[in-house]
Amino acid sequence: MESALLITQLLNGLQLGILLFLVAAGLTLIFGIMDFVNLAHGSFYMIGAYICGTLVYLLDSFVLAVILAVPLTLVVGYVAERLVARSIYARDHLDHVLATFGLILIFDTGVHLLWGAEGMSIPLPDWLQGQVAFSSTIEVPSYRLAIIAVGLAVALGLFLVVTKTRIGMLIRAGASNRTMVQALGIDIKNLFSLVFAAGAAIAGLAGMMISPITEASIGMGNDIIIVAFVVIIIGGIGSIKGAFIGALIVGMIDTLGRSYLDQLFKLVMSDQNAETAAPAISAMLIYILMAAILAVRPQGLFPPKVR
Amino acid sequence: MRKSLIAVLLGTVVTASPALAQDDPIKIGFVTSLTTPAAVIGFEMKNAAELAMEHIGGEMGGRKAEIIFEDDGFTPATGKQSTDKLLKQDKVDFMTGFIWSHVLLASSKAILDNGTFLISANAGPSQLAGKGCHKNFFNVSWQNGQPAEAMGAVLNQMGVKSLYLMAPNYASGKDQTGALEGAYNGEIKGKDMTKWGADAQLDFSAELAKAKASGAEAIWIFYPGKAGNAFIQQYVQSGVADTMPLYSVFTLDSISLPKLQDAGLTGVLGARETLQWSPDMDNPATKKFVADYKAKHGAYPSYYAQQAYDAIMLIKSAVDAVGGDLSDQDAVRAALEKADFDSLRGDFKFGNNHFPIQDFYLREVVADEDGRWTTKIVSKVTEDAVDSYASECKM
Numbered sequence: 001m002e003s004a005l006l007i008t009q010l011l012n013g014l015q016l017g018i019l020l021f022l023v024a025a026g027l028t029l030i031f032g033i034m035d036f037v038n039l040a041h042g043s044f045y046m047i048g049a050y051i052c053g054t055l056v057y058l059l060d061s062f063v064l065a066v067i068l069a070v071p072l073t074l075v076v077g078y079v080a081e082r083l084v085a086r087s088i089y090a091r092d093h094l095d096h097v098l099a100t101f102g103l104i105l106i107f108d109t110g111v112h113l114l115w116g117a118e119g120m121s122i123p124l125p126d127w128l129q130g131q132v133a134f135s136s137t138i139e140v141p142s143y144r145l146a147i148i149a150v151g152l153a154v155a156l157g158l159f160l161v162v163t164k165t166r167i168g169m170l171i172r173a174g175a176s177n178r179t180m181v182q183a184l185g186i187d188i189k190n191l192f193s194l195v196f197a198a199g200a201a202i203a204g205l206a207g208m209m210i211s212p213i214t215e216a217s218i219g220m221g222n223d224i225i226i227v228a229f230v231v232i233i234i235g236g237i238g239s240i241k242g243a244f245i246g247a248l249i250v251g252m253i254d255t256l257g258r259s260y261l262d263q264l265f266k267l268v269m270s271d272q273n274a275e276t277a278a279p280a281i282s283a284m285l286i287y288i289l290m291a292a293i294l295a296v297r298p299q300g301l302f303p304p305k306v307r
Numbered sequence: 308m309r310k311s312l313i314a315v316l317l318g319t320v321v322t323a324s325p326a327l328a329q330d331d332p333i334k335i336g337f338v339t340s341l342t343t344p345a346a347v348i349g350f351e352m353k354n355a356a357e358l359a360m361e362h363i364g365g366e367m368g369g370r371k372a373e374i375i376f377e378d379d380g381f382t383p384a385t386g387k388q389s390t391d392k393l394l395k396q397d398k399v400d401f402m403t404g405f406i407w408s409h410v411l412l413a414s415s416k417a418i419l420d421n422g423t424f425l426i427s428a429n430a431g432p433s434q435l436a437g438k439g440c441h442k443n444f445f446n447v448s449w450q451n452g453q454p455a456e457a458m459g460a461v462l463n464q465m466g467v468k469s470l471y472l473m474a475p476n477y478a479s480g481k482d483q484t485g486a487l488e489g490a491y492n493g494e495i496k497g498k499d500m501t502k503w504g505a506d507a508q509l510d511f512s513a514e515l516a517k518a519k520a521s522g523a524e525a526i527w528i529f530y531p532g533k534a535g536n537a538f539i540q541q542y543v544q545s546g547v548a549d550t551m552p553l554y555s556v557f558t559l560d561s562i563s564l565p566k567l568q569d570a571g572l573t574g575v576l577g578a579r580e581t582l583q584w585s586p587d588m589d590n591p592a593t594k595k596f597v598a599d600y601k602a603k604h605g606a607y608p609s610y611y612a613q614q615a616y617d618a619i620m621l622i623k624s625a626v627d628a629v630g631g632d633l634s635d636q637d638a639v640r641a642a643l644e645k646a647d648f649d650s651l652r653g654d655f656k657f658g659n660n661h662f663p664i665q666d667f668y669l670r671e672v673v674a675d676e677d678g679r680w681t682t683k684i685v686s687k688v689t690e691d692a693v694d695s696y697a698s699e700c701k702m
Contacts (some may be wrong), residue, residue, distance in 0.1 A: 005520040012512035057569075117346035118562070119533050121540065121570035131546040137520075141544040144512065213544070214509035214537040215566070217344040223506040258513040262499075275500050279476045283502050 004137035009259045010252070015144045017251025018151030022206035023224055024231040024243040025158060026199020032238020032304060033174040034089055034192050037096040040080070040103035041203055041228070042221025048073040048204020049216035050111055053120040062125050066208050070201050077200025081193050089192070108218050119217035128212075147209045154202060155244055162240050171195060175238035175304045230290045236300025245302065250286050257282030332371040333626055333633070335619070336393030338386055338414065339404040341378035344533045347562055348406050348611050349378070352428060354604055355612035356403075358596070359619035367623045368631030374619070375399065379406075382504075383413035390414040394421050400633055401426060403618045406611065408432040408451060408478040419443055424639065428618040429611060431662060433482050437696035440660040443636075445643055447621055447650075448614045449583060450662050450694030451479045452486025454556040457581035457667035457688045458527065459490025462554065469494040471523035471551070473514055475503035475534065483529040483556060489695070496523035501534075509537040515545045528555045536563050543574035553578045559672055561586065561607035564680040576680070578672045583663070584613045584652045585670045585682045592649040607681050613651045624648035658693055660700035666690050 027041045051072050055065035080103065088099050128143045162168035170191055173181045182188045207220065214220070231250050235242025262278035269277070293300065337356060340349035356374055365372055375397050379386030386407075393399045394417065402418045403426040405411040411430040418425045419441050427435075427446045435441070436450040462470065470493060474480035480500060488495060497517060502508040518526055526547065530538045535558040542548050559567075559580050567575050586597045586607045596616060600608040608616075621643065628642035629635065646657050655665035667689045670682040 005516060008516040008520075009513055012516060015512070016510065112342075112346075117342075117344060117350065118566070119344050119347070119536070121536055121566040123570040124544070129544060131544075139519075139546055141512075141541075141546065143544055210510075212570075213541055215533060215540065215570075217533050219343060226506075255513045258499075258501075258508075259517060275498060276476065276481075279500050279502050279508075283508075 004135065005259075007134075007138055008140060009255055011140050011144070011148070013252035013255035014248065015147050015151075015251070016255055017248035018148055018155070019206050019210055020224070020227060020231050020251055021155060021244050021247035022151055022209070023203045023228040024235070024247050025155075025240060026195075026202050027225075027228050028232040028235065028238055028240065028243045029171065029175070029195050030199050031232065033171060033178065033195055035178070036085060036089055037093050037100065038085070038196075039097060039100040039225060040107065041100075041199065042223075042225030043104055043107035044073055044077055044080075044200035044203040045207035045221040045224060046111060046216065046218070047076050047107060047207070048201075049122075049207035049211035049220065050115055050120065051076075051204070052208035053122045053211060053216050054115075056122055062122070062128070062212070066205070069208055070205055073204030074197045074201035077204075078193060078197040080200070081196040085196060086189070086192070104222065108222075111218050115216075117218065119215050120211070121215045122212045124212045143212065150205075150209060154205065158202075158240055167191075167194070172304070227286065230286050233290055233300060234293050236303035238304040239300070239302045242300055242302035246300070249289070253285050253289060254282070257285045261285075330370075332373045333367050333622075333631070334397055334399040334401075335372065335374045335622060336390070336397060336399035336402045337374050337376045337404040338379050338389050338393070338402070338410070339376065339406055340381050341376065343381040345381040345406065348532060348609075351562060351609055351612045352404060352406070352615035355596075355600065355608060355615040356619050358600055358603065359616045359623075362595075362599075363620075363623050367626035368629060370626070370631040372623070372626070376404075379410045381407070381410075383407075383409050386410035387413045387417065390417055394418065394423060399423065401622050403428050403622070404615070405430045408482070411435070412478065415441075415444065422636070424622075424643065426618050426621060426643075428614045430479070431694075432478055433696050436660050436662050436694055437699035438701075440700035440702050442640060442661075442702060445621070445657065445661040447617045447663065448610075449665070450696060451482035452489075453692060453694050454581045454583075454667060455483045455486040455529070456490040456695070457669075457692065458554055458556055459487050459492075461579070461581060461669055461688055462525075462527075463490075463492050467493055467525050467554075469496050469523045469525075470554075471496050471518040471521050471526045472498040472528075473511070473518070473526070473538070474500060474529040475507065476500035477503040480529060486695070487527060487556075493524075496521040503534075507534055509534055511538055511541050512545070515541055515547050518551065519545070519547050523551065526551045526553055528553070529557055530555070531557045532562075535559070536566055539563070539567055539572060539575050540570060543572045548574035555580050556582070559682065560611070561609040561681065562611075564672065564682075565606060568680045576672050576674065579685070580670050580682070581667050581688055582610055582670055583655075583665050583667055584610050585668060585684045587681070587683050588652065590649075590651070590653050593651045596651055607679070617648075617650050617652070620648045620650070621646060658697045659702055660694075660697045661702075662694050662697065664691050664693050667692055 052069035131139045132142050133139045231246040235246025261282045265274035339352050377389035401424045405427045406429045408430040425444045431446045431450045474484050499514040624647050625642035629638045655663045658664045669685040671685050673683045
């Protein structure tokens with residue numbers, strides 16, 4: 001029974017980690033390659049969810065809605081890059097923070113005006129509503145398995161693009177030494193646009209995947225963007241591999257902390273104190289880990305090779 | 308220049324003349340969530356308060372009345388700022404609204420120290436019901452724990468032997484679980500308090516897996532707002548809905564049900580909650596309120612709307628009783644204490660701590676004749692319930 005619960009929780013942690021990876025992947029590339037702090041990255045997560053939700057109600061098909069919503073989010077990301085981000089790459093980080101914080105407010109208010117404050121529930125098709133039973137005690141919602149599958153496919157795709165293609169080579173080169181890539185005659189502006197828009201689309205995909213579970217709501221991206229920053233700091237800024245492993249570590253720690261910390265605390269303190277302290281401490285665990293990693297290995301676990 | 312000087316002089320004359328002061332409107336400050344996802348609750352309350360003003364023709368005690376709405380941003384700090392603005396700048400006569408206990412607790416001292424009447428239209432923290440009760444504080448909803456106590460009684464009656472509890476980790480979440488644990492006689496197999504606030508936890512996979520593994524017979528939750536919908540979706544998706552029936556407080560209402568219906572989560576039909584009101588309540592005031600609200604906003608009003616409506620009606624009853632003259636605070640307070648108005652929940656009276664002594668009902672989620680999901684009263688659970696902190700109030 002206990003081991004069955006542990007396996008279920010590990011799968012839950014894996015699913016959360018994969019979702020975090022989808023958000024962190026774009027963030028780490030944008031930060032790593034363009035040296036651009038994009039607080040508004042989480043807004044694409046929200047926009048993706050709302051576009052997808054609207055399409056689900058129009059088309060009555062979740063899968064079709066996701067397939068259409070990803071390129072639409074890509075377009076939103078591209079437009080945001082051209083209108084806002086492109087003009088401030090050369091400025092310092094504080095300007096990036098200010099401008100992208102402004103973008104967050106614009107996106108949040110825009111969603112409020114277009115879709116209202118009440119959030120949007122997104123229905124799943126019947127074949128994703130059920131559970132998959134691995135044994136009599138291990139039962140996992142099929143939709144969560146679908147998230148894991150989609151996330152792993154995207155991770156594999158990203159890995160292949162980054163390691164095996166010319167574009168990927170440029171991205172890696174850009175993350176290592178931006179000036180040199182430019183000196184070699186590569187149109188770095190187009191590369192930036194591409195990475196920015198693709199990152200937005202992948203974050204949007206994460207928003208689409210989560211919204212049938214938690215529903216789409218204003219500010220949903222702002223909650224996850226902080227954790228995504230933690231992920232890329234742990235993993236090493238600019239590294240896809242680091243983002244992947246960092247996301248899995250954070251997902252596992254968060255889920256297992258929520259599952260077992262209160263039992264652990266009950267061994268050393270009263271039940272009531274344990275119940276109150278456990279959620280607070282488990283919410284802090286990932287930040288404690290980040291602080292530890294910053295102290296011991298400030299460049300993160302898997303930084304890009306040359307900086 | 309000369310014109311503006313005359314205007315200023317005239318202004319001084321008007322405000323200086325006590326006879327004419329009655330022409331100033333009665334001002335009601337209304338603090339609620341108008342931004343963040345919690346705004347969906349805030350706008351319900353605003354809509355209902357505005358409907359109340361329409362029903363009374365914007366008049367109280369022969370004077371014009373107006374409501375000034377301010378946002379609490381779902382955080383105590385912003386709520387306090389809005390409160391200060393209403394007190395100092397607008398100089399309101401009454402303060403009401405307040406969805407959240409932590410927002411109310413951060414603002415109540417400033418309001419009561421200012422000598423302003425405070426009528427909570429939702430939050431009912433134990434602090435203000437017990438030792439911290441105040442002569443100028445009234446509550447038209449409930450003490451936070453009361454619906455959960457009623458739910459405990461229901462579960463005992465139904466013979467539910469064991470429960471798994473889940474609630475957010477903040478003032479009201481603790482009140483709720485504490486109240487349920489006090490009233491429920493069965494075994495509590497496990498309990499999770501989850502992160503709350505602007506970045507509240509919305510993914511309950513770990514907790515649901517624990518609940519399932521705990522072997523409890525049923526699950527009880529308290530998740531107001533968007534966390535409730537997130538929970539219900541995962542409760543159905545995880546299959547917990549097939550084995551553990553859901554009992555809740557403040558989670559399933561006219562705000563969450565339309566969205567759950569859109570998402571096709573039929574697993575929630577039949578789920579049960581305890582509360583002091585339901586849109587199908589059989590009294591003339593409720594019939595008129597629900598019909599007008601539906602006509603205007605195309606949806607059932609929730610209990611938040613009912614309470615906001617009652618708060619405005621309570622204020623009107625007191626201002627009417629003193630003929631619009633608010634200078635004698637004791638007279639206004641005495642009039643408020645009588646609760647002499649047609650409350651949507653039917654008759655109730657205020658206890659010694661100015662919290663309602665009222666009946667609680669078991670409500671069930673059903674589809675109405677148009678197929679729209681709503682709640683229906685199943686039975687009366689407790690009669691003239693007094694909250695458990697009233698005895699601590701020395702007033």
